[in-house]
Amino acid sequence: MKNYSIEVHNVSVAYDRIPVLWDIDVDLPIGKIIGIVGPNGSGKSTLLKAIMGLISLSSGSVKIFGQDLNESRDKIAYVPQRESVDWNFPATVRDVVEMGRFQKGKLFHRLTAVDRELVDYAIKKVKLKEFENRQIGQLSGGQQQRVFLARALAQGASIYIMDEPFVGVDVATENAILELLTEMKNEGKTLIIVHHDLQTVSDYFDYLVLLNTRLVAHGPTTEVLTRENLQATYGGQLNLVAQIQELIKENEMPLREKGFEDK
């Protein structure tokens, strides 16, 4: 059996009974920069959240390096969307990056000297050393994105999952992130990135997952980025699927009959 970073088996997810991911079945390689690409509302962020166990699956399962999520959390780091938090929170850049060194089981948690070194290193990597004591609300959007990146770096994981890191970011940050991603790839890390800007897809990623509620295609960028695949991804929702979604909601229908998950 081949080695995969993440295996997604028949995953379906529904919000308020409307399915946003339908039977996604995809295995992701190790040591690549992988783009998850699709139009708005295609379930890209949902797929990330499903992988991270942040939402309950209607069906299917996810494996990380062949293990369940709970056995492999320290191998995977998550960078949420920048807009998902309130940046007025009373914390400095350093405070937030330190969150990456947090261990879940520990009460009265304190950082060790090693933790502090890793935090220092992460802050320097994203070029925020001079801002480390600044309140996070007083940073630009690009700097805030780099704070999140540094926090993930401090986690020292093998897989990094990022939700739209290039949104609302200045050119300097974009280049800094790209440089960092390449460096991380060369160290053998796997990077999985949700992205919606088609212009830059072939520059950024060497592996693509095209998504629009269902899986359209996946594979090396050069093979996958074809006119037909893009047409299928961005050509609007399939009308029939949309109608079925409406019917499911109206009839309060379970997405899967009970007992399916156990199989």
Place this chain on the structure above:
Amino acid sequence: MSWDFTYLFTEILFYKVLFGVSLIGALSGVVGTFSLLRKKSLISDAISHSVLPGICVGFIYEGSKNPLVLLIGCLIAGLISVWLIDFIVRRTKLSEDTAIAFASTFFFALGSVLLSYIVAGDNPEKVGLKDYLFGKAATISFEDINIFMYCGVAILVLIVAFYKQIKLVVFNVDFAASIGISIRLIEFMIAVITVLTVAIGIQAVGVVLMSALIIAPSAAARYWTNNLVKVLLLAALFGCLASSLGVFTSGIFEDMPTGPWVVTYLFLFVFFTLLFAPRKGWFSVLKRKRKTKGRIERENVLKTFFQLEESGVDNVRIQDLMQRRYFESSVLGKILNSLQKDDLLQKENNVYHLTVEGKTESSRIVRLHRLWELYLTKRMNFKEDHIHGSAESVEHLITPELEQELLRDLDFPESDPHNKNIPY
């Protein structure tokens, strides 16, 4: 009215009340900080209203005002209301504010009904139960204080032990979940400590006013610092201080209620904060505005000198300045004085000259003005008669870094769109 202070300070009852109420105030400040940061301040209002039926059921069950039983009643009722709000938000189309308004009024109505049922009954212990509505600090007993202490210590130990977890969940719940923190457990814990604080607080300030004690200290504290630990400590201090002042006031003046005074002091703190807090306070904002306005006027005067000298007027008098540009005469006098004091300007026989530094500074402002005009026409396709207004304000804003960027972008131009020299 009694004004006997010596009596006040020798009275053990007074110290007891002072200690109990201050403890409640400090705890409320700490717990309220988490509510504030989670943007869930209003839930504390629903909790405090919903503990009323808890007290009543506890009383009916026990037949007396046993503080422990009443506390347990409060805890259960408060948690039910938190759960109900969460349930309504998740399972119906109603929004959170609707759910909170619904829960707080419904539980309060239920509590009032139970209260009238108890008052109509013949249990002699019922006396004083109505004090829970507006609080009556004087009824705090040593047994109550013991309970406050145990609850307070338990709450503080929980917060210190789970500090990092709580901070993570409050700041970024998705990230917290991604590293394996049990969100349900931490949120339940936050709910329990909030309900507990409300439950021990209502005896002092009452069901109706309790939420102020949760909301106000942290709201004020957040204005003074950007450090979470300091916000927590400051909120505790504000809560403690307002509570003590409330107790003193009601101790000095007979028949004065404690709770309403505590809340009044709290809002004085908040008001004071809104006026005087650094950076975000009203005075601080006003000061910044005035400073900027002063700088702009000063730069305008310097610019006018430059323009006059450019058009060949060497001996500048006040009339020349006033003719060239409108200045309020009182303001102009002050600016001319301060420019002289800073060695940017020289005055001889009512005639003014820019010094070397004055020339440098004035040409900097004119340069920024003309660079920006050029940028607007060249890069943003503005018409030449539409650019002056924008440049009049932008010239005061451009930082040295931005100036360098402009110069590079425009490749160190010689003249502006009106064919005037750009001075370097």
